[in-house]
Amino acid sequence: MTIVKSGSAKYEGLGKSGKGHVSSESGALSDQPYGFNTRFEDGAGTNPEELIAAAHASCFTMALAFKLADAGHEDGTLETEAKVSLEKDSDGFSVTKSALHLKGNVPGLDQAKFEELAAEAKKGCPISKLLTCEITLETEFTG
Incomplete structure (x- = not known):
């Protein structure tokens, strides 16, 4: 089975003065602005690293x-923040890290099993498999 989803981007003008817009098939993003100022400064809009972070989280x-459901748990709350790092290198820039910070509350589960399943999910998540950068995972478990 193959599932195909799409996104699109348009960039008008070149370099720092260029302005772009990014959209997603679902409409969650619709002509969202992006450009140099949204990526490297504090301009309003989005940037590729933010989108990767949201996708990874x-x-x-x-x-x-x-x-957790496969392990027999039916209730709980999971919250994940991903911080994607972009660093300058000899070829321009590279995404060097995606740091996942997970907060979880799953009644009836112990912390050791939570951390084990979280590590498995980190390894098996399709976006983790896509990324070639370092991926870290920090957990907070409240049971």
Whole structure:
């Protein structure tokens, strides 16, 4: 089974003076502005790293939710923040890290099992598999 989703971007003008817009098939993003000022300064809009962070956080959290359900848990709350690092290198820039910070509350589960399932979800999440950068995971478990 192959599932195909799409996104699109348009960039008018070149370099720092250029302005872009990004959209997603679902409409969650619709002509969202992006450009030099949204990526490297504090301009209003989005940037690729922010979108990768949102994709990684949502994919990982869903992967863990399914692992927990498969382990027999029916209730709980998971919150994940992903921080994606962009660093200058000899070829321009590279995404060097995606740091996941997970907060979880799953009644009837112990912390050791929570951390085990979270590590499995980190490894198996499709976005984790896509990224070639370092991926870290920090957990907070409140049972």
